[in-house]
Each structure stands twice: as C-alpha cells, then as structure tokens.
Amino acid sequence: MALDTHTNTPVTGGGADRRAGAQRAPITEWAFDQSPFALAVHDTDLVCLRVNDRMCRMFDMTEDQIRGRCLTDALPGPQFEALARYMRQVLDTGEPVQRETYRRVPGEDLERAWSVSIAPLKDDQGRTRAVWVGVLDITEQYRARQRLALVNEASTAIGSTLDVTRTARELVDVVLPRLADVAFVDLLESVTGGAEPRPGPVPATVVMRRAAHGSVGGDVPSVVRLGDIDHYPESFPSVRALTSGEPVLTGSGDPGYLAMIESAPDRIGLVLEHGLHSFLSVPIRARGITLGVATFLRGRDREPFAPDDVLIAEELTARAAVCLDNARRYTRERATALALQRSLLPQRFPEQSAVEVAGRYLPASANHGIGGDWFDVIPLSGSRVALVVGDVVGHGLYASAAMGRLRTAVRTLADIDLPPDELLTHLDDLVGRFTAEAEAAAPEDQGPDFGATCLYAVYDPVSRMCGIARAGHTPPALVTPDGSVDFIDVPAAPPLGLGGLPFESVDLEIPVGSTLVLYTDGLVRSRDRDIEAGLERLRRALARTSPSLETTCENILGSVLPDQPVDDAALLVARTRVLTGDQVATWDLPSDPAVVADARKKVTERLAEWDIGDAAFVTELVVSELVTNAIRHAEGPIRLRLILDRVLTCEVSDGSETAPHLRRARVFDEGGRGLLLVAQLTQAWGTRHTAHGKTIWAEQSLLAQAPPGGLAGFGDFGDLDDLDLDGLEGLG
Template sequence: MSVAWDDIGGLVDAHERFLRGARVDSDVRDPVLASWKRCRSAGLEPDRLSIRYEADVMLDERFMLAAEPVLGQLAGSLADLGTTIALCDGHGRMVQRLGGGRVLLDQLDAVSFAPGFDASEQAVGTNGVGTALAERGPVQVVGREHFADCLQPFACVGAPIRDPLSGRIEAVLDLTCLRDHGDPIMLRLVREAAQAIEGRLLDQATQRERALLAAYRRATHEARPEPDGARLGRIDLALLREKAEALLASPHRTLDEVNLTGGRTAALLRRPVVGAAGETGVVVEARVLGHPRPVTLTPPTPPPTATAAGVIATPVDTGDGADGRLVLVGEPGVGRLALLARRRLELLHEAGARIGATLDVTRTAEELAEVVVPRFADFAAVDLPDAVLNGEEPASLGADALLRRVALRSRNDEPRLYHVGDGFAYVGSTPQARSLESGRAVLEPVLSEAGGWFAQDPVRLERVLAAGTHSLITVPLRARGATLGVVSFYRCGNPAPFEDDDLSLAQELGGRAAMCIDNARRYTREHNTALALQRSLLPRGRPEQRAVEAAYRYLPAQADVGGDWFDVIPLSGARVALVVGDVVGHGLHAAATMGRLRTAVHNFCSLDLPPDDLLTHLDDLVGRLDRGEGWAVEGGADESGGIGATCLIAVYDPVSRSCTLTRAGHPLPAVVHPDGSVDFVDLPSAPPLGLGGMPFETAELELAEGSQLVLYTDGLVEDRHQDIDTGLDRLREVLTHVGRAPEDTCEAVLDALLPARPSDDVALLVARTHVLGPDRVAQWDLPSDPAVVSRSRAAVTEQLAAWGLDDLAFTTELVASELVTNAIRHATGPVQLRLLRDRALICEVSDGSGTSPRLRRARTEDEGGRGLFLVAQLTERWGTRYTPHGKVIWAEQPLP
C-alpha cells in the first residue's frame, strides 16, 4: 500500500500544484482529491494545524459492550505488525487507542493522534478517521495523500460503524501504521471489524426484544381458541401490522382503531412492558370489537424473530392454546424506524407514479419537488443548465457550471438564496458544487458546521440558517452517463437531521427524476427540431398582393408538431389563391411531408391550374409518395401507415369578386359577410388526398367587398372533448361580428376556441376581400382583323396617359401589339385586350383557343418568331392560364 514514488514527484508535485489552484484530477484518487477540496474549503493549511482536545470522550455502554471483544481480537492479530487501533466517536474524537510499538506511538503522540484529540477532517485534514466520516464509508490514506504535512509519514485505513437499527454512524474504527509498513489487507481488516461490531449491536437488540416478548408472555394468560369470526386473514394482518408500527412509534398515543374486511373493526392497544433484567419496551395488542376475547392471529410463520427493523411480530396458530393477543413488541425508537422504512417505500412508489407524467423538463423538475415536500424534505430546489431546458446535449458540468433554478417547493415561506428563474453558479466549496464535480450525493447533516455551504453567500445564508434550516442532502441528477443538474433537499421544520438512510432515498429519487428529465430533454430536442423544420417550411411574412387583406396563425400541438400549413399565393390577373392543408400524424415525418405538399402547391399554382385540377395533381402526388416513399424502419418493414392529407383551395378574383373553392376531405370554410352574418360554404365533399378515384368539384360564389373568408384546420373545431358540430357552432358565434379586422378575428377565434393544451395543430387563415374597381380596369373586345392592332396600340397609349403611366406606354404598346397579333393570327374565337392597374401593370389578351404559345429563339435568317421573346425580355413576368372557353396570355410590368 505504500507509494514509493510520492517522495520524488507524483503526489508531492500534485499536492503542491493543488495548493496553487492547478487541476490534478488525473494524478490523485477521487476520494483523496475530494477530501483535499474539503480541507481547502475549511481553511486548513498543511503546515499549521490547531487540534482540539476534549477530556473524557466516551461511547455508551451498549456500544462498548459490543466493540470490546472485536477490538481485543483485532489487537491480538496485529500485535506483531506495528499497527495501532483507534476507536473514535461519531464526531471523530478519539475514545480509545490500542496496540502499536513504542516508536509508532511516540510519533502519533507528537501529532496529537491520541485519546481526547479531534481527528475529524475539519481539524487535521485528510486521514483515516475524518475522511471515513466525510465519505461515510471505508477509506485508505497513504503518505503524501494526507493533506497535513505532519501526517504524511503514516498509512491509515478507517471505516464508520453504524447502529444497525437506526443507520446512524455511531463511531469510526481506524488502523494506522508507518507508511512503509502499510499493507493492503488493512482495509479488509478494518471493514470486517466494523461489520462484526455492527452484528453484535444487532444481537443485543434481538436479545432485548426477546426478553420483552418473554416478559409479555409471563404477564398474560393462556389464550383459548377463538370463534371463527375472530380469525384474521393475510390482508387484515398486514393492515394491523402497518397500524401497529405507527402506534409503536408514537410516544403519546395508546389506542388506535382499524377497519378490517367484512365490516369488522379492531382496536389496537399500546402499553409498556419490562423484561426480567429491566429491559423496557412497548407491546401492541389487537382485539376485534364485538368479540369477548382478544383476537387470534393466524399467519403461517415460524416462532417470533426480529425483523430487519428490529420489530418482532408474534403470529400464533389457532386452536392450540397459544397466546394470540400480541401484534408487535419492541422499543419505540425501533418502531419509528420500521415506520420510516414503510414511508420511504411508499414515497418511492409515489415518485415512480408522479415524476415524469409529462415530457416537459420544467414540469418534471416541479413534480420531483412536489413529491418530496413535505414527506421527505421541508424545502427542495432543482437547478438545471439552460442547455438541458432547451433540449440540447448537456455539457460537462463542473463546480463552476452556470445553472438556473427551475423548480422550488417549500412547506413554509422561509428565506431562500435563489428563486425560480434565477441564474447562478455554485462556489466550488458548496455541497452542490462538490456533488456536481464528483457525481455523488453529498450529505450535510448539520449545516451550521458546513463552512463550504456558507461560502456561497454568508450574509443571506446566515438568515436562512436562523430561520431553522439545519440539514441538507444534495444529489447530482445523472442519467445515461451525463450530469443534467442538481437537486437540493433541506430540512427546516422537521427537527430530525438527514441520515444515511435518507441519503440512499435521496439518491434513488434523484436517479428516477434524472432519467425522466433526460427523457423530457430528448423529447424537447426532437420537438424543437421538428418545430424548426415546420416553421422553416411555413410562409414567412405576407406576399405582395392587393386582392385580400390576410392574417394568419399557426399553433403547434402541445405534444408534438404536425403537418398543418397555410398559404397566400399571388396569381396572375391580380388574383390570389388561399390554401389550408393538414397532413395526418405528427413529428418530423408529417412536417417533411407538409413541406413537400406545400412546394407542390406553389409549383402547380405557377402553372395557373384551376383549383380542381390542382387538387387532382396533388392527389396523384400524395398517392405516389404513399406507394413509393414509405419510411424505412428496423427490419426493413414499411410502417408509414399511409400519408393522408386534407386540403382546401380558394381562388379569389378582385375584378369579378368571384371566389372558386374546392376541397379534399377538409372542413368547410366560413364566409363573414359585411353585415356580420356568417355562412359555411356548402362545398361538394371529396375524400382526402391520396385515396384517388374521385373527381374534385368546385363551387363558385360572389363575395361583396369587405367579406372575410375564414379557412382553418380541424384542430380548431374538433378534439376528443368536442365534436365538430359543436366546434362549428362556437366558431359561427365568434365570427358573427361587424367590421372586425382580420388580425382581430384571428385573436378572437383563438381566444374562444383554442384549449389551454391543444392536442392537435391549428392553422387559421382569415382574408378580407378587396375589389379592383372600374377605375383600375380597362378592356376592349377586338375583332379578328389585323387592322385592329393599330387601334389597340392607340387605346393602350390613351389609357396609360389617363393613369399617369406614360413611362410604360412604349413597352406596353409593344407588348399589347405582339399579343393581339398572335391571337388574331394563330387563335380562334373572340379576342379581348385588358389592362389592370394593380401592384403591377398587367396586360392580358384572351382568345378562344386552347393552344398555348411557346417561347423560342429565332435564327438570324427567320422573318418571325421573336414576338414572345421580346415580351419576355421587356416584362417582369409572363405566362398563360386556361379558362373554360380558351386561354389568357398575360404579362406584368412593375409600376414606376
């Protein structure tokens, strides 16, 4: 166990670098480094110690009775090895020192490692006694691993000794020798000796309980067989046992009443009992009310024995004359431990049921705080880094990590250092920072003695201490190898400090909560990714058009994003297309499919397809996606389950005030007339996209100027708590209003219909119609005569002069001339020339032919073929759209 290299470098260099503030993680064992940090926080200096002395330090007689045989045997086995045995109390003060040669004892006396002196870590730094107390487990410290210079010639091992019933550390056993005499077996010896003392303490408790049981039996009469009605089954016995434990642990209660199966009631009586040797305890008896004699207990168990908590149950067989009155016998303190053990199991069960009920990081942290207060702690706080709250991968959290208080719960309004939403970093000496750095829970049973805790803010924490806060457990929230944050449990109103059993419970609670928080964090990351994808695929801003005044809202579902979308798409001839769609499902798949469909709608609109034709092409696309582009899953199976989508398209023409609508499985649109009345447009029904085989029909209506067209997805009017008819009635009621702007309509609809936690996406589009009046429209019906071309040029020039657009006269005259000439030469039917003054100057020529012109580049020797090329070069956009009676060729120029 000796460390030969510590004199020539290694630990010597690491110790010096640590004192200078450098990192030495890779050079020093974790328990030793943690102890060095505690020593530095306590203000210890390696070359100067001030060791306290207290005379007559003692352990109680019961403990010494259990320890003396074990220590005597251990001293005999170490007699020739130059090793001394030290027994210290639960505060690190030495009670007894055994064995060791004169040279070793003289050196130990020189450093005050002797009875009466304080060997705690706060007094002498890293050593077998104090560090075992701080680590609450066996430790070894060799040579230069000691923090203090004067202790570096020694090697020592230490182990805490616990009361097996309470779990509290009652003493510390230490083996110390010169460094060169150290042996690895010392750690095993001290651990086995501590366990042997704990076993003897348990035997003492068992003997006392048996003596109490014998005293009770001597004081009672023989029990006779009970009537069948007094016999109790397993369920009743378990209930009696639970209530008896609570009664045994209650010093001021003597009677309790228990409701049993079959409508019966049992009375539990608590009374004292004294054994033959003067042992004092308590017994709990049961009597079923309505029967003249005490109840007979009938579980098939062996004779009375001590349970793990030290409580004795005495089940008795019926009909053999055995005493059947006793339920429990023991000491009140032991009954308290049994009750605490039961309550801890109940708390863990409740934590498993309540923590992680949602996939929200903040709510999960709040659930942890709600579960533990006030049943385990009087005050609980959960601190997480912002990265975890945002769903990002947690970075390595060190002692100086920036955290944010996410959850806080307290049974009283006592002072506290931080509130929910506050950001901060813990000082390196605090228990929270130590737990983050080590990845282990830290117990501070007495906060008034925890100097590292005070270092965070001495002034304010002094007020916290004065308010009654006295004990702390801090647990790092670790899941899947990553530290997500830290939770702190405080006791204020409960006078009992936290114990080792509480530390184990806190670690279990922290572990469960950490896994739930990590699940919520991962879900948040996926949710944010899908939401970012979806928002990137939705419209950004309002497109330039004057046909309607549009307002829209998109709200993702509380659980996950979906595939809802909307669009306002400017079309040729000053028209506009209003689109709302909904892809079935949620998540990335639905968002990606929505992006595909929205892009397809834009492409089909650029071709100026009628709404029913557009839906037909979209239906074919969804069918192809469904058949040929399913999502691959493990094992090669396609579990996409079909895409499925609904869609509604409305095309509004501000010149004629006509609106053409068609739908594929989508809810009916609403029209709010200028007088405030509301109608739902009776569109022909059609199946959702992707099913195929059914034609899409259109409906056409004329809208008065100022009418509002309201398009939405089913998440607005339908959910599991409300059918669609009820939703439509509520929507009609909200929309019935005169003169409301589209933005105000959106707000009113969402306020009235949107639930607090929507289960489905909601897309809402409200468009108030405008009209392109006669003063902005000029049109001429032209005969199929080439001579009319010159008259059309003159009419265009005259109209542009009237509009004050003389700068566009030359170009527009040329465009109109080329388009009219082509219509007369190559088309049939009536020809019409129309000018629209909207956000751009639009020149349209319509004819009765269904043949579309084609742009081509004329060769140098060609006499024609340059007309459309010139139109394309002189205008911003041009194209062709088809009508029921022919086609329209149009060209746009930006206004000056």
C-alpha cells in the same frame, strides 16, 4: 402453602417442584427485563401488574409511576385510550391483536415506528386472567419498506410526460414529505432549452435555472423563484455536488455548512428561519452528462439524513435523470421539428392588393409531435390571389417534411394558373406517388401513410368572384360586412392520395370587405367534442368581429382552441378588397389585323390617363404581339384588358385553348421572336385557361421605360415578322 414471589400464586408440590420453580424464577426475570420488547402485564381491570425497564424508558416514567395504575390514568391521551380499547377487546375475546403505528412517544424526541402486540394470559382452564402488551421498535424495518415503496412509486410517478419542468416537479412531489421537508431541482441553463450540455466536469461558477421546488409547509424557503436563473456560490452543496459528481451531505456542525452560511447569509437566513438543519445535494446525471442538481432538506422535527437516505435519494434522482434527459432530447427534437415547420411556412405574406391577410400556426401540446398543418398566400396573374390551407397526416419531422413537399407542389401548380378543382386533381396524383415512394422506403415497423387534406381558393378583386375546392378538408367560413357568419357549402371530396373521385369547385361572388376564414381541423376538433361543436364555437367567435385581423386571429384561437390541443392548427383570415373601375380598362376587339394599331392607340391613351406614359413603349409592343397572335392563331371573341395595380398587367383573351410556347428562333426562321421579346421586356408572363378559352398575360413594373436605342438595346432579333402589321404603325 408457599407463594411464588413473582406471580403471587400458590406453589404446590414437593421439594423438587419448589427447587425447579426457584430455578425458573431468575430466568423468567431475565427474559422479562432483557426482552427487546417493551413489556407490560395488566389485570382484568387494566391495572398494570408488571412493566420492564424498556417500557419505562419509552414512556419516560419510572416503574412506580406505572405499576398499580390503569393505563389511561398513568398515560392520558387519545393514543393510550385507543390502546386501552384494544386491551379490553383482548380480555373480552381472548384473541390477540397486532397493530403498527408511527408516532412520537414521551420517551423519544422524534416519531418512530412501533409494532404493538396485545395477547391474553390464560390459566389452566383457559380463562383469561390478564393481558400482555409488547411494543417493539421497528423504525428501521418501517423505513426500509417506505424506501422500497418510494422507489416503486417513483418508477410510475416520475416521467409521465416529456416535459422537462413537469418531470422536475414530479421528482419534488415524490420526495415530499417521505424523504425531505423541502426540495429544489435546479437544471443547467442549456438543459431547459433542450440543448446538449458540454461533456466533462461542471465549472465551479455555474448558472442554473430553478425548474421545480416545494415544501411540506407550503412556503418554500428560497430566494430563487420558479423559472429564474441564479449563480450559486462555490461553497454551496449543490455546486460541490455538480463539480464532484457525488452526493454531498452536510448540516449543522459540519465545517462546510458553516462556510456556506458565511458565503450566502441571505439564503441561509431563510434556511435557519425554517429550522432546516440537514442538506443533501445529489447531481442529476444521465448517459454520462450532467443535467443539474437536486437538493433535499430536512427540518427540526426530523432526524438528519442518514447513509440509507443518501442511497434512496441517489436512486430517485437517477430515475428522474433518465426521464429528464428523455424530456430534454424530446424538447430538442420538438424544437427542431417546430423550426423546420415554421421555416416551411410563409415568413411574411407577399405584397398583393386582393386581400388583407393574417395567419397563425399553433403546434399541438408538448405530449404530441409537430404536425403537418400549413397555410399559404400565393399572388396570381391579374391581381388575383390564391389562399391555401392543408393538413398532412401524422406528426414529427416526417409530417413537416411531407408538408414542405406538398406546399411546394401547390405553389408549382398555382404558378400555371390551374382552376381550384384541376389543381387538386393534379395534387391528388402527386400525393398518390408520394405514398407509393413512402411504401417502398418505409421499414416494416413504420407506417407509410402519406395522406393530406387541402382547401384551395382563388379570389379575383376585379370581378369579386371566388372559386373554392376542397379535398377532405373542413369548409371555409365567410363573414360578410353586416356581421353574418356562414360556412360555405363547398362540394365535399375525399382526402388527397385516395384517387378515383373528381373534385368539384364552387364559384361565388363575395361582397367587398367580407372575411374568408380558412382553418384546419385541429382548430375545431378535440377529444372531448366533435367537429360540429367546434364549428359552432368558431361561428360564435367570428360573430365578434374586429377591425384588426390580428385581433380576430387571437380571438378565434382563444375562444375555439382547446386548452391542451392534441393536434396542431393552422388559421388563415383574409379580408377581401376590390379594384375600382378606374384601375381596369377592357376592350373587345374584332378578329381583324387592322385593329392592332387602334388597340395600341387606346392603350397609350389609357396609360397617359393613369400618368404612367413611361410604360407606353413596352406596353404597346406587348399589345401588338399578343393581339396579333390572337388574331392569327386563335378565334374570337378577343378581349384586351389592362389592370393597374402594384404592377401593370396586360391580358389578351381569346376562344382558343391552344397556348403559345416560348422558343428561340433560328437565324432564318420567319417567326418565333415576338414572344421571346415579350419575355425579355416584362417581368413575368404566362397563360391561364378559362371556361371559354385562354388568357395570355404579361406583367411589367411601373418603373419600366423605353430602353436607350429603341429595340436595338435588346440585341438583334432579326425580322420581327410577328409584329409586322401595317409596317408596325406607331412603333416606327
């Protein structure tokens, strides 16, 4: 009986069978030796019976070193022990096994992807007599799948926010480590601030800011720190990529690489220290403008960048460029909205003596648009002051513009000295009209909402009384000098614009040195806590008082505001003052024309006590006009009051609700000139209604003096019949 020299098995049959077997033997040899697989055959004891040259080269061993030995004896190590277990599994079950792995084998310098097939070899009776192992290099297919997966991941991982720096960081995170070992993202200086880069080619000498960088090893080999700006040499791949608009691939052996080393030895020293040998710079371009450059580097343990790597880097950078440009545009729009918002807020607080104030406005986090929160401090007559906080529904430029309209409306209504509840009633009507206008002008896909909340408080430093009303707003807090903190129980009312329900105000006497805290709900409300928890945090923050209101504001924001606020917040802190008794003079007057002269005399004496006798001329004239009008046209009781503050205020109160109106008297009119004269001599005058009548007031600068030539200095007013009481005693 003859044996097959290849399989060591008997050859049976006649001469024809022997000839056929002889013909098949070379073909079998060719198939085994020329297979693209690295092949090996092992017996039931896992001893190698046959191995082809490709397998020998893969293991960096000769056939003699492998054949006749167990796999783990010839090739020790965990990976080959795992392969032996799979081979034993195939021998036991008779079922093939397919595995893929990515590793470095002894015959290769770098890691590669391998497809490992293990199958049983069975005889005619179906018994497993040996096991066949085939290993195929699938590195290119593996890398193609990895590239596709990388692009797919980039579509969701890059651009999760509208923040330029965060988007640049996401690009770095995506490429590490699958595409590069080190990555830099440098943006033009104008881009980081949201500005529009200049069109056209980028100059050779360019200033860029490091937006993001990263390294697989953690230690980034760069002399530029995050956020720093730097001038890049013309020989650098990043600058060459910017100026050409095309990717630049370089590395060891490239003349451009050598020129780069010579021009920047301090930078290249770090590169060489970390074994980085392959550089790929890709310009970041979107919508026809250049935003910056992304640089990718590979170290000594990886192959240099190949043309396929350049394509994938371009794809990833292009996706990031669109997201970066969107973030840049959003940054610009946000900066515009924020500039508008801040320009509509008080640039500085007006001078007044009623309260000491400090305020803060904080926009929401970058993922949310600028809101419509605002605060204001409005000086009123009689040394009083109005404190306002409000919040317009919505975000963006629309909310900022709406806030500006609303703040102007509040100032206009405050100028006519309306009580808090009446002011909010008028404001509610205005917001209703604004809403109707928005509904008529808004496109179908845009909501026309124009809602708002507001809190309005008026504090009088003479009486220490404070009137407060609110429309859908959070209640104010009051911190008394003894340190106790309470939220003032102001009657609740719906937000502005809903209409239908009246507003109510509360009046309370505030101790001297108390602190009023007005705020919007963005300070105390967030997604992870309700408003009650926010109010409690505010209470605890206010319990830690500080002599400085600026420090108080910082403490409140640091203790109460969430780390990532979803809404903007406005905060206004006011510490109350009081005008002392020697700054106010009050006289109750009977409704008798003869009392006018006595009133002028008392006023003159008081001005002399205050050492402002130069204001006597104008003050006497104002007192004569206002008291005379009250006696002639109103009803008692009549009260005259002088307030010495930053200005000198003269007030006459009566029991009538009819207010005088300024008009120009015609030539033959017998009246109407007195009030015009008061308006000419004082810097401001007006009327405010009270619960028991009205008060007419006039303010004059403390530098006011009698004009040269007496009344003639103000022109011809004709017969001053409104002042002709007892021959204008004391004025003649």
